[in-house]
Amino acid sequence: MKAREILTSPNLDGLTMIVDNLYTRKQSEDYKTARTLYDFFVSNFPNCLTLKLLKIYLSSSDQVLRLRSIGHLSETLPGLRNRNFKLSLVALHEIKPLLISCLTRQNPRKCDTNCLRVIVSFVAENVMSFYNGRWEELSEYILLLVNQDPIRAFSYFIELPLLYEDFINRFLEKLREEVYKVLLHPEKNKEEAWVLALTSAVKMGIEVSDSVMRREILHNVMKSAFEVMWLGMEREFAIRGLQYLDKYLAKEAKLCKWSSKQCGFVAAFAYAIAGVGTSTKEEAKKIFVMVTNMDKYVLNPAFKLEHFRVDNQDLGVDSDRELYYMFRQCTPMEVLSFFAIPGSDYRSREIAIKRLHDSLCDHTSSQWEIDVSEIRGLQPLLITCLKEEGLPENIYKILGQVVFHVAQETFNYEKDPWFDLWDYIG
Known part of the structure; x- marks a missing residue:
């Protein structure tokens, strides 16, 4: 069968054999022939090749063959993107519904999803060019996925190009809920x-235009980062998450033309996340430097590069307020738990202990009520904090005031004399 006939024939057997032979030994004649033909198709008939590989995935009952077909396609499309190749309008007309059918197959495997999301990303970019981003079927599919399998929905969403409002608004509220x-x-x-x-x-x-929603998103991201710190999961979650995000945003910055407001949001995220702890600063700095070097970025004098120095103790007024505001949303135990994390920068810890002191003062003056059991729950961790060596004098002084308030509340109850505090003093 001639090379062109393999792609023009409605029969998929010829291309199926090529796909299978690409997994034989590279020294074999079968592999060499298959590689030559496949590369020829990529160079000369990428539209038809894309369509045929998707048809193999959709029609075959062989899971190995199906994965190989989209595996090759997911490896091929980024190279075509780098060559500025665009699918033809005629091909897109066929590929769009075919790809939706591939996505909606029952019981998809994770390995399938990893390949399909690359394909969806490439096709969606092309749709943006020819249809002005109009792909209602994909938007409806993501909404369905958000309700049925949110984590898989996340994996598809992050690979999409910049979207128009009607597309994202269909699933934005539910997606935001699941992300939080x-x-x-x-x-x-x-x-x-x-x-x-x-x-x-x-x-x-980056996608939304509502500045209030952007602040809400940033607030919840920061709250999550602090929660990760409190749980001792910084290395597993925060650092690896930022490493992944650094690579992701670098790729996105090349593919998408961010506006000045979008650049500003990414810079604000990097600046804020750097204040979580000393170990987040390095990765956050990479993101910050990347976005502030973009053409559309508008200089914000509140963002200073010195903020990303590991030995820096001054987070700046805006960051101080942001931290204090976030601690206001937390329970006293959550705030104290953050303060007790070793390795956090002293400025952040000072803001945390100040917030805890303020909340206890409000409780004493009846402006805000804290349950007695919650105050008692602070006792063991406070003793641990008192025993920490090397605390700056100003922080230790505020800690002492916190202990005083807790002790005062505790001593009002004869059954709870806080013996551990007496032992510490003695």
């Missing part, structure tokens, strides 16, 4: 799920 569920409960989710949720949150912040 994962971000704000890292202890209930695997690392991969949290990283995908983090990336989806940043992607949403």
Whole structure:
């Protein structure tokens, strides 16, 4: 069968044999012939090749063959993108519904999803060129996926190009809800799920035009990052998440033409996340430098590069306010737990202990009520904090005031004299 006939024939056997032979030994004649033909198809008939490989995936009952077909396609399309290749309008007309059928197959495997999301990304970019982004079927599919399998929905969402409002508005509210569920409960989710949720949150912040929603997204991302710190999961979640996000945003910056506001959001994210702890600064700095070097970025004098120095103790007024605001949303135990994390920068810890002191003062003056059991729950961790060596004098002084308030509340109850405090003093 001649090369062109393999692609023009309605029979898929010829291309199926080529796909299979690409997995034989590279020294074999079968592999060499298959590689020559496949490369010829990529160079001369990429539209038809894309269509045929999707048909193999959709029609075959052989799971290995199906994965090989989309595996080759997912490896091929990025190369075509680098050559500025665009699918033809005629090909897109056939590929769009075919790809949706591939996505909606029952019981998809993770390996299939990893390949399909690359293909969806490439096709969606082409749709943006020819249809002005109009692909309602894909938007409806993501909405369906958000309701049925949110983590898989995250993986598709982050690979999409910049979207028009009607496309994203169909599923935005539900997607945001599911992203927050994962971000704000890292202890209930695997690392991969949290990283995908983090990336989806940043992607949403880039996509939406509502500044209030952007602030809400940033607030919840920061709250999640602090939660990860409190749970001792910084290395597994925060650092690896930022490493993934650094590579992801670098790729996105090349593919998408961000506006000045979008650049500003990414810079604000990097600046804020650097204040979580010393170990986040390095990865956050990479993101910050990348986005501030973009043409559309508008200089923000509040963002200073010195903020990313590991030995830096001054987070700046804006960051101080942001931290204090976030601590206001937390329970006293959550705030104290953050303060107790060794390795956090002293400025952040000072803001945390100040917030805890303020909340206890409000309780004493009856402006805000804290349950007695919650105050008692602070006792063991406070003793641990008192025993920490090397605390700056100003922080230790505020810690002492916190202990005083807790002790005062405790000593009002004869059954709870806080013996551990007496032992520490003695």
